[in-house]
Every structure is written in C-alpha cells, then in structure tokens.
Amino acid sequence: MIDIRGLYQHLAGRAIAAGAEIRVRHTVDKVLREGERIVGVTYKNHVSERREVHADVTIDASGFSRHIGVRSDMGEAFHRYGFGAEYDLYAPHYPQDTVYLIMGSAFAPQGYAWVFPRGNGRVRIGVGVIHPDCDNDARPYLNSIMQMPQLKEKLRGASPVEYHTGLFPAVRPVDRFCRDGLMLAGDSGGQGSTLVGEGIRFAMYAGQMAGDVAADAVKSGDTSGTFLNRFDRQWRTRFGRDMEISYLINKHIAAYTDEQWDGAFDLLKRLTASQIAQAVRCDYSASLFMGILARNPMLVATGGKKFLDVLLERINKPSLAVAEGSKQVS
Structure with a gap:
C-alpha cells in the first residue's frame, strides 16, 4: 500500500x-x-x-x-467500471502485518473488499463493485465491513481520517x-x-x-x-497479453456466487504464497497455470481446467501488437 x-x-x-x-x-x-x-x-x-x-x-x-x-x-x-469507496483509518490496535481480502454478496457483490495496513497505525478499508454487472452502491458497505466480528478487536478505537471514492475502467x-x-x-x-x-x-x-x-x-x-x-x-x-488475461479472469469471477467463492478460496489455500503473489501482480506464465492445476487436480472434474486452457491459449499466442492505422492483430 x-x-x-x-x-x-x-x-x-x-x-x-x-x-x-x-x-x-x-x-x-x-x-x-x-x-x-x-x-x-x-x-x-x-x-x-x-x-x-x-x-x-x-x-x-x-x-x-x-x-x-x-x-x-x-x-x-x-x-463497464469498478466503483470503489474507502476509509483511511487511524487504527492503533490493527496488526500491521495482516491483510484481508473479502468476497461475497454481504460485503462486496460483484467485487471485493479489502483491509490493507500501510504503516504508522494507518489502515485502508475499502470496497469495490463493478457496474453495470450490479447496481449496488459501494459506499454503504464500508460500515458493514468495519463491524465484521473478525475485525472488531483489531479496529478497536479506530476512526476514519480520510474518505476516498474512485472509478476504474473494467x-x-x-x-x-x-x-x-x-x-x-x-x-x-x-x-x-x-x-x-x-x-x-x-x-x-x-x-x-x-x-x-x-x-x-x-x-x-x-x-x-x-x-x-x-x-x-x-x-x-509488454503488457497486452497479461491485461487480456486479467480481463478474462475478471469477467469470469465477477459473476461468482457465494458458493463459488467458497470453492475458489479452497483452491487458493492450496497455492503457495509465491504463486498467489505472481498471479496478483499479473505476471502470468504457462508454469503458473500448470502449477495451479497440479495443486488442484479437482479442477479437471469441476470444469475449471477448460477455463485454464483458455488462459494458456492466450499465454502461448504472440503478444498483441498494432498494425497499420488503428487495427490490432494477434
């Protein structure tokens, strides 16, 4: 942060x-x-x-x-865009080595929420939703996140110092x-x-x-x-292929139900910290996706392999470039 x-x-x-x-x-x-x-x-x-x-x-x-x-x-x-709202808190009791990513319809429909410390007792709590995938307003969810039982003690005595909103092209x-x-x-x-x-x-x-x-x-x-x-x-x-893959993943997971997120977290638990970090920073490679499949063999049975195959196909294609004029070619 x-x-x-x-x-x-x-x-x-x-x-x-x-x-x-x-x-x-x-x-x-x-x-x-x-x-x-x-x-x-x-x-x-x-x-x-x-x-x-x-x-x-x-x-x-x-x-x-x-x-x-x-x-x-x-x-x-x-x-199509992400609409985000965020508190920047002074939270004297929040552990500065702990990050939360929160998914689910109760806190971030068609999006996710976050709790990110940034040093000196400061913590960012935010939520982002994607429009027009949903028509929810991100702002009312902030106070719900602050009242989560998992955060109650960590946010004891905390109060907002700044309030931010923003839009991001999805x-x-x-x-x-x-x-x-x-x-x-x-x-x-x-x-x-x-x-x-x-x-x-x-x-x-x-x-x-x-x-x-x-x-x-x-x-x-x-x-x-x-x-x-x-x-x-x-x-x-440099970035065209990775941004295309990010977009495909975003479109795929934005429609997840709560049950699908439960399954996704089961998958994430089996990944290494380095695999998760590599994916989040959009450093995609064939070895990353093959490693995900190796640690989650049930993806073959549940149909997840088909989606991974689509991503691997994008990995193996030449990067997007610009032809004459404004036409893009693969």
Whole structure:
C-alpha cells in the first residue's frame, strides 16, 4: 500500500525539478485541432478563466474520465467500471502485518473488499463493485465491513481520517492509444489491470513509455500518429497479453456466487504464497497455470481446467501488437 497523496506530491516535485510547470485546479474542456492533428487544449483555471495551451504532443493522463480521448474520437466513455469507496483509518490496535481480502454478496457483490495496513497505525478499508454487472452502491458497505466480528478487536478505537471514492475502467484497453499529436496513457487508455482493479503501477509504466516516445517525437520533428504508435506497440508487446488475461479472469469471477467463492478460496489455500503473489501482480506464465492445476487436480472434474486452457491459449499466442492505422492483430 502506498500513500497516494504523498506519491503524487513526490512525483510532482521530481517533475518540477526537471523543468515542468504544474497547474493545479485546471479543467480541460475542449481540444484544439488543426485538421486531424491535436495541437493542444483549452481549459478553465482555478478562477474559472478560460485559457488555451498549445503542444507538439498532448498526453491524456486524465484517468477514467479520459477528457481528451473522448473529445478526440479515441473511443467512447467507459461503460463497464469498478466503483470503489474507502476509509483511511487511524487504527492503533490493527496488526500491521495482516491483510484481508473479502468476497461475497454481504460485503462486496460483484467485487471485493479489502483491509490493507500501510504503516504508522494507518489502515485502508475499502470496497469495490463493478457496474453495470450490479447496481449496488459501494459506499454503504464500508460500515458493514468495519463491524465484521473478525475485525472488531483489531479496529478497536479506530476512526476514519480520510474518505476516498474512485472509478476504474473494467474493460479491455482501447483500440488505439495514439493519433497525430495525441497519446493516451494509463487509465485513459484502459491500461490498468482489471484483475484486482490495479491502475497506479501500470499507469506509471505507461507514463514512462509515453514520455520517452513523446520526447523522441519532438526531438525528431515528427509527432504524427505513425511515430507516436511506437508507444502503442511497446505497451502491447509488454503488457497486452497479461491485461487480456486479467480481463478474462475478471469477467469470469465477477459473476461468482457465494458458493463459488467458497470453492475458489479452497483452491487458493492450496497455492503457495509465491504463486498467489505472481498471479496478483499479473505476471502470468504457462508454469503458473500448470502449477495451479497440479495443486488442484479437482479442477479437471469441476470444469475449471477448460477455463485454464483458455488462459494458456492466450499465454502461448504472440503478444498483441498494432498494425497499420488503428487495427490490432494477434
């Protein structure tokens, strides 16, 4: 677990030290075009004055809202998404080496809940549900989780310090990440892992890749979609297959009943800690899935092997790449 506000401020400090200018409380409202090229944006600043900024390359890193991508015909708004709510608690009696993942209709229908310590007496308690797979509001479940008998003593004397809500795209990556003068990086391109709704780590990877390609494009004087598509190809080569597998798993388990989750936990109990960690961080391999099958031979009898075979097929296919234009090929 990370201190997200602290992380943002740390990254902001590094960016400013490198020469960047950060404008806070500015909201993009329109995209500037010259023909088919994106050349910047208009925005409202912190006192609602409308201004514009021109750029050789614009990178949409606006997350789920994908303000620029939608306005630039780079795909529609996301229609399947995780809705999460979270308390950041000060919990002086909570053991800092204990993590809970909670599934089931009573606490997180079509999703999961979590209790994650993050040091110095701080604990994150949250719940995420997937819309439109269900129409439940995640927020009311927070207090139910805090009242669980298993947590009562550990949360003795605890109280919220912060309250967070957020949205995460629970979809495949968008068809294309780049066009003339524009790149989509992070959640705006659907580049996070839908397995557990992990976006920050993958957004940082994508941001580094996109920044490198954008810098090369500006130096070369070529900011066309053809040049910027280097980012698209690099990302899909490194992450495309794993994100596809994460999406397939997410679609499979999001519809689990309570009884199916009971069976899934029986399966997880037979895995090693390293196998669970490898799966959660989306580091998929044929040896991982074969190891899961070896430790759970009953999967063959229950039909689970068929689903594992689908995942193995994805593992053994070449990584997704970008062909000419916006078409993707395997």
